[in-house]
Amino acid sequence: MSAHDAPAKPQRNAVAAFLTHPLFWTAVLFAILPYVAGANPFIGNWSGFVGIATTMVIFALFASGFNLYFGHVGELSFGHAMFFTIGAYTTALYAKGFNVQVFGRTVQHAQTDNLLIALLLSVGIALLWAWLLARLVIPRSSGIYFSMITLAFAQVIFFITYRWSELTGGEDGLQNIARPNPTGFGWLQDSMHFYWFTAIAVFLALCLLHWIVRSPFGSVLHAIRENRQRARFLGYDVDKYRVNAFVLSALFPAIGGWLWTYYQQSINPDAGSVEYSGNVVMMSLLGGIQTIMGPILGGSVYYELQNNVSQLTKYWEGWIGIVFVIVVLFAPRGIMGIVEDIQQYGAATALRRYVSREARIKTEMQEEIPPLDETPAAPEASS
Amino acid sequence: MLSAPELLDQFVNGVTLGMLYILVALGLNIILGLMGVINFSHGSFFMLGAYFMFQLNGPIGFWPAILVSAVLVGLLGMAFETTLIRRLYGRLPEYTLLLTFGTALIFAQIVRRVWGDDAVRVSTPPYIPDSISIGGYQLPFYKDVLLVGLTILILAGVWVLLNKTNIGMIIRAGTRDAEMVKILGINMPLMFTLVFGIGSLMAGLAGALAAPIYAIQPSLASQWIVLTFVIVIVGGIGSFWGAIVGGLLIGILTSLMALIWPPAVEMTGYIIMGIILLVRPRGLFGVEGLFE
Numbered sequence A: 001m002s003a004h005d006a007p008a009k010p011q012r013n014a015v016a017a018f019l020t021h022p023l024f025w026t027a028v029l030f031a032i033l034p035y036v037a038g039a040n041p042f043i044g045n046w047s048g049f050v051g052i053a054t055t056m057v058i059f060a061l062f063a064s065g066f067n068l069y070f071g072h073v074g075e076l077s078f079g080h081a082m083f084f085t086i087g088a089y090t091t092a093l094y095a096k097g098f099n100v101q102v103f104g105r106t107v108q109h110a111q112t113d114n115l116l117i118a119l120l121l122s123v124g125i126a127l128l129w130a131w132l133l134a135r136l137v138i139p140r141s142s143g144i145y146f147s148m149i150t151l152a153f154a155q156v157i158f159f160i161t162y163r164w165s166e167l168t169g170g171e172d173g174l175q176n177i178a179r180p181n182p183t184g185f186g187w188l189q190d191s192m193h194f195y196w197f198t199a200i201a202v203f204l205a206l207c208l209l210h211w212i213v214r215s216p217f218g219s220v221l222h223a224i225r226e227n228r229q230r231a232r233f234l235g236y237d238v239d240k241y242r243v244n245a246f247v248l249s250a251l252f253p254a255i256g257g258w259l260w261t262y263y264q265q266s267i268n269p270d271a272g273s274v275e276y277s278g279n280v281v282m283m284s285l286l287g288g289i290q291t292i293m294g295p296i297l298g299g300s301v302y303y304e305l306q307n308n309v310s311q312l313t314k315y316w317e318g319w320i321g322i323v324f325v326i327v328v329l330f331a332p333r334g335i336m337g338i339v340e341d342i343q344q345y346g347a348a349t350a351l352r353r354y355v356s357r358e359a360r361i362k363t364e365m366q367e368e369i370p371p372l373d374e375t376p377a378a379p380e381a382s383s
Numbered sequence B: 001m002l003s004a005p006e007l008l009d010q011f012v013n014g015v016t017l018g019m020l021y022i023l024v025a026l027g028l029n030i031i032l033g034l035m036g037v038i039n040f041s042h043g044s045f046f047m048l049g050a051y052f053m054f055q056l057n058g059p060i061g062f063w064p065a066i067l068v069s070a071v072l073v074g075l076l077g078m079a080f081e082t083t084l085i086r087r088l089y090g091r092l093p094e095y096t097l098l099l100t101f102g103t104a105l106i107f108a109q110i111v112r113r114v115w116g117d118d119a120v121r122v123s124t125p126p127y128i129p130d131s132i133s134i135g136g137y138q139l140p141f142y143k144d145v146l147l148v149g150l151t152i153l154i155l156a157g158v159w160v161l162l163n164k165t166n167i168g169m170i171i172r173a174g175t176r177d178a179e180m181v182k183i184l185g186i187n188m189p190l191m192f193t194l195v196f197g198i199g200s201l202m203a204g205l206a207g208a209l210a211a212p213i214y215a216i217q218p219s220l221a222s223q224w225i226v227l228t229f230v231i232v233i234v235g236g237i238g239s240f241w242g243a244i245v246g247g248l249l250i251g252i253l254t255s256l257m258a259l260i261w262p263p264a265v266e267m268t269g270y271i272i273m274g275i276i277l278l279v280r281p282r283g284l285f286g287v288e289g290l291f292e
Helices: A014-019 A022-036 A050-070 A081-096 A115-137 A143-163 A191-214 A216-226 A228-233 A238-264 A274-287 A293-312 A316-330 A334-345 A347-355 A357-368 B004-035 B042-060 B062-083 B093-115 B141-164 B166-183 B188-210 B220-235 B240-260 B262-279
Strands: A098-102 A105-109 B131-134 B137-140
Touching: A022 A050, A022 A191, A022 A293, A050 A191, A050 A238, A050 A274, A050 A293, A081 A115, A081 A143, A081 A238, A081 A274, A115 A143, A115 A238, A115 B262, A143 A274, A143 B093, A143 B220, A143 B262, A191 A216, A191 A238, A216 A228, A216 A238, A228 A238, A274 A293, A274 A316, A274 A334, A274 B093, A293 A316, A293 A334, A316 B093, A334 A347, A347 A357, B004 B042, B004 B137, B004 B141, B004 B166, B004 B188, B004 B220, B004 B240, B042 B062, B042 B093, B042 B188, B042 B220, B062 B188, B093 B220, B131 B141, B137 B141, B141 B166, B141 B188, B141 B240, B166 B188, B220 B240, B220 B262, B240 B262
Parallel strands: none
Antiparallel strands: A098 A105, B131 B137
């Protein structure tokens, strides 16, 4: 009975609220990443690589955007890489310029050096595409069909980037994309500077995402996730909310694609492949869907793992697969799920819950089913 | 311009391709329809069928190798279901997609480790003629005659299994409402294992039959699996005729697209799927209310 005697919520003051805030931990993570990312104790390498840190930060944003739909609306889009690749190619083409024949007419654009217009174009095109797609698909399908149709449309985008060599450079993609030079001193050419630029941009975008999730709009999304029919009965236009959430969830991968192109200074069709779509699912799951911190952490852990294992064996993808299987089977709420369990039950009980089914049932009973004498009166008696 | 023989060539090609698609997609479809398992590793079973064929073709001969490869893949599928998939029943079907996505990565790496990165090939035995002349028109014998004929026989067998036997009756009833069938006293866990085995066996059989006409390589699984899903969705989940119509439609149109507009070949299936789902959200033969 001791669990019930404890106060329901500890007194939270402003400092505690700040220290447990996901954005605070995101900032901490981003601040230490360049010094630890890619460190591999297995081969005795303890220092970080700034390039890997940049990748992690960009994918934290990509996965967070994807998870806005997967974790918070509860539907799996298996083609979110299309928004990433649209953002990336738009930026690349805008920065590098192009010259193609479309129906016998020449369409061309010269090389440009403007960060913000590239961002606006990337985001604009990705959102427009997401909106058209959502308007077409969401009222008609859900569940497995939704996952598959998003995958199909992502494949169409992938094959456009793969096949339209004149515009996209085909399989090799586009190389030698210059990083912009907004200050005139070549500040972004340095990889550490570029990391900080990326981290700040991603952090701002994540603030926006956090605000969306915590807003009344976000609460409606959670209501739809928990019980779509009940949300509809409450008077919410469920499909409209799903469309809006889908469009918003395309925003963040597009920003990620924009950063990705400038970071890599080249781009190839892989950015829109099924593997990339699957990887962000993996990152979200690994970190924990239904939380804000989950996909951010998941992106970093995924790349750390990938980097470490790929230095040990060339069959690293198999080991990633094994991690995937273990997470799905034993920790479907991911790293953040483990953290929450430890917060709720204490480390010892949490560990026992993971190991033994009996402990799981016992602790579950304690919190979910109130003892008999505390059951509220039956509705017949009260009326 | 398009010439008639070219058109016929591609059409026949498309039929062959479609037949293989049907074999793979039908197994996937039965598993998805009955158990709600989105098996992303189904393409790996197809690939393993081809690799087992490559391994066994020399020692035990062509036809026995095809049979043994298929059976081995079927047994592997049953083991896969009892050890891994079984733990996920009662959770969202999306989790089975994620689990099998992980195992597909593992299978691909195991194959790389065992058989290497380079493509391997299987040749047909010498007594099978290279080509046959039908009405003055030359057809590759194994690829366009034997394979298509065998697939039709196998499909007829599956149809009989599904429609004329007790097991088939349980499968069809379970696709509608597995819980109800369980209440009626059928051992559903056993049925699930059996059906997963049958579905995997069909993928393995398709892989073994396709071994002589494709370059066998570790990327085979990922090339096939996505398109197989497309066929299942186009035809409608849980539908026998849906898989057949979907497979032929996509096989033939993909082949014809090679003549009409080559850059769009890989996109054909996805475009067809997009159009069909927008008009019929549950596929051509799909039933409303399944997995939504």
